Amino acid sequence: MTPPAATSAGPAVARIGGRDQLARSSVYLMSATVSTAGLGFLFWVAAARLYSPSQVGTATSLTNAVSLIAYFSLCGLNSTLVRFPAAPERRDxxxxxxxxxxxxxxxxxxxxxxxxxxxYAARLLPVRADPVQAVLIVLFCALSAVNLLTDAVFIGARLAQYNTLVDGVIQGLTKLGLPFLLTGLGAFGLVAATGGGYAVAVLASLWFLRRRIGLRPRVLGGGATGLREQLGFSAGSYLSSLLNLVPLLVLPLIVLQRLGTAAAAYYFVAFQIANLANAVSFAVCESMFAEVSADESRLVPVLRRSARLLAVLQLPAAVVLAAGSGLLLRLFGGAYPARAQGLLVVLAVGTVAVALNTLTSFALKLVRRMAPLVWSNVVYAVVTTGLAAAWADRGLVWFGYAWGLGNLASGLVAALALLRTRLPAVHPSPPVPPAPERNPQR
Incomplete structure (x- = not known):
């Protein structure tokens, strides 16, 4: 499950970075996702050893909900900050x-x-009954959302290396160490460990933004910031994101209610591993989005280069993941290899459909075709959740089929809309002068 600037770089920086900037940003973002997923993988390996499958299933349902609520909370602003950065004097x-x-x-x-x-999740009511746990869940939702938004700021500023450092290292290591200290809290110990990682990541992001670009706690400022002016773009991006997140929220709940907490744990672990391969498409497309946003005149060449990168990288990633699925699941011990391998193989094959869907969706957003973007995500949500609900009693592997077919259908709808768009007709926005370097800490 998956989908993603401090100073505006402008077209000049895009030309300086050239073709290498797309690859460089993609590598940083892939490194961030892979390191985050890798440490997350070790986190759930430790969780599987320290906690029962039932506790892991309960925790994954809660952490998955927190993560998805964070995406719901973005209101499309993550895309707006990258696509329409304010002038330097109003950027703070x-x-x-x-x-x-x-x-x-x-x-x-x-x-x-x-x-x-x-x-929708009566089995999780004990968490709500505890005031401390309830307050922490709400706080974790907000902190996770803020962390996602700071990630977008780094991407738009062409500072994706900080995503690797903050998410891939600082947050991951913090989260990895906490489960050993919180076993006495039961399933909520895993939730608290995840939330602790979000808190540390937010603090680190704000510190790096202050150090690197001089971000100050300024809310008021003269002139337009672009948030209100680009409300239509934000709304369209937000609506498409909401639709995109529906299967990510609904499928785990279907598993939990129809197949039980242990099956929810097997499903969650398989899906997290599959995201290692999905990191390729997300990284390339997020980098493409930042590059074209900096200079719209480079839309066609950057789009073509991104498609080639995906073709070269995504297929091998899917093959390696499918072939190594059994070995990876053996690290979790217990019944994970027997119960989750079939699902993981199907999800690995489905990463190709995810790549198509991701590329075409980002491209539609770049050319501001928001209506087709929304409709493609309607197709994705309806097909994926509908098939999952219809096939739930057949077993976990059918959730993988539903996921892949939903992404494929959505990607084809978006691709058709993109083919009907005259890409070279997109006119570049007036160049935004590069902001002066602001680093009062040095």
Whole structure:
């Protein structure tokens, strides 16, 4: 399960970076995702050894919900900050307003999730009954959302290496060490470990933004910040994101309710491993989005180069993951190899469909074809959840088929819309002058 600038670099920087900038940013983002997923993999290996399958299943349901609520809380602002950065003198206000808004929405949605547990996850009600755990869940939702938004700021600023450092190293190592200290909390110990990683990542991101680009806690500022002016783009991006997240939220709940907590653990582990391969498409497409946003005149060549990179990298990644699925699952011990390998193989093959869907969706967003983007995600949500619900009683592997077919259908719809778009007709925006280096800490 998956989908993603401090100073505006402008077309000049895009030309300086040239073709290498796309590959460089992609490598950093892949490194961030792979290191995050790798440490997350070790985290769940430790969890499988320290906690029972039932506890792991309960924890994965909660951590998955926190992660998805964070994406729901972004309100499309992650795309807006990259696509339409404010002028340098208003950039602080733009970023800080977005951070405050996302934090507040995260708290509201986290509270709403807990209040609605009787409707869709009655087995998780003990968490809501404990005031401390309930408050922490809400806080974790908000912090995770803020962390995602700071990731977008780094990407737009062409500083993707900080995503690797913050998410791939600092957050991952923090989260990895906490389960050993929190075993007495049961399933919530794993949730608290994940939330602790979010808290540390947010603090580190804000510190690096201050050091690297001089971000100050400024909310007010004269002139437009682009948040209100690009409300339509944000709304379209947000709606498509909401639809994109529906299967990620609904499928684990179907597994939990129809197949039980142990099956939820097997499903979650297989899906997390599959994201190692999905890191390729997400990294390449996020880098493509940042590069074209900096200079729209490079849309066609960057899009073609991104497609070639995906063709070269994604197929081998899928093959390696499918071939090594049994070995990877043996690290978890217990029944994980027997119960989750078939699902993981299907998900590995499905990463090719995910790559198609990701590339075409980012391309539609770049050319501002928001209506086709929304409709492609409607297809994705309906096909994936509908097939999963219809096939749930057949076993876990059928959730993998539903996932792959949903992505394939959505990718084809988006590709058709893209083919009907005259890509060279996209006109570049007026260049934004590069912001002066601001680093008061040096």
């Amino acid at each position: 206000a733009q970023i800080n307003r977005a951070l405050l808004l996302v934090f507040g929405v995260g708290c509201l949605l986290g509270t709403g999730y807990l209040l609605g547990l009787p409707l």
